[in-house]
Amino acid sequence: xxxxxxxxxxxxxxxxxxxxxxxxxxxxxxxxxxxxxxxxxxxxxxxxxxxxxxxxxxxxxxxxxxxxxxxxxxxxxxxxxxxxxxxxxxxxxxxxxxxxxxxxxxxxxxxxxxxxxxxxxxxxxxxxxxxxxxxxxxxxxxxxxxxxxxxxxxxxxxxxxxxxxxxxxxxxxxxxxxx
Numbered sequence: 001x002x003x004x005x006x007x008x009x010x011x012x013x014x015x016x017x018x019x020x021x022x023x024x025x026x027x028x029x030x031x032x033x034x035x036x037x038x039x040x041x042x043x044x045x046x047x048x049x050x051x052x053x054x055x056x057x058x059x060x061x062x063x064x065x066x067x068x069x070x071x072x073x074x075x076x077x078x079x080x081x082x083x084x085x086x087x088x089x090x091x092x093x094x095x096x097x098x099x100x101x102x103x104x105x106x107x108x109x110x111x112x113x114x115x116x117x118x119x120x121x122x123x124x125x126x127x128x129x130x131x132x133x134x135x136x137x138x139x140x141x142x143x144x145x146x147x148x149x150x151x152x153x154x155x156x157x158x159x160x161x162x163x164x165x166x167x168x169x170x171x172x173x174x175x176x177x178x179x
Contacts, residue, residue, distance in 0.1 A: 001052060003156075004036070008056035010152040011130070011160070015060055018148060020128055020164045023065035026090060028080065028129035028140045029057055030071040031107040035133025035158035042073060045106030049156070053132070054110050069124050070112075071137055073105035078139065080124055081108050084117035092121040127165055133158035141165055 015021060032041040033049040054070075061068050067086040072079045076097055081104075087094060097120050099108040112118045125142045132155050138145060141163055148162035 001048070004049065004052050005056075007152055007155050008052060011150065011155070012056055012060050012063070014150040014152060015162075016063060018164075020148065021060075021064040021066050022127075024089075025064075025066045025127040026069060026086070026124060027060075027064075027066040028069045028071060028124065028126040028137050029053075029107070030078075030129070030131045030133075030135030030137035030140075031105070032073075032133030032135050032158060033106045036156035038157035041133055041135070042105075045101045047101070047106055047110060050106040050110035053107060053155075054114060066128075068111075069121075069126060069140070070108045071135060071140065072099050072108040072120070073103075073135070075103045076108070076120070077122070078136070079104075079120050079122050080140065081111040081115065081118050081120055082124075083115050084119050087119050087121055090124065092124060094119045095122050096120075129163055131161040131163075134161070137163075144168055 033046040034044045035041050036049050069080040069082045099112050101109050124140050126140050129137045131137045142165040145163045145165050
């Protein structure tokens, strides 16, 4: 767990150093705690690992003032756990389900149990995100997603992919946007 905490601290530091996240951004976290522990995704979820990651993401939230969204597993169609205030701010629609370890995943279940007013929503369009263990967060990012390359490429045994988004660039140099 000490190594995991060090890796998480490095991840938070790298997010802060990129200056990518702005106050009010929506930030999605997809996570397989099984992959972090060196197992195949969906086979051995860990509440202990989820707790460490959740605590680190709360630190990131406090420092950057972003809104967090924790992606559920495929058994809940990759729905997301957010705070009720986040749902309201982004005009998201709640769905009726409570994530548990075997239907939602350990990370989403932990988030649901430890947020102040958790709700589950079906979809979002996040400004940035982090995919721990190849959980496929792309469906929850705004177009256009831009990969970020951090030094911290793994959390435990899980590969991590980082992304931010930017507005679409259309038309090129000759395009006219205003007269």
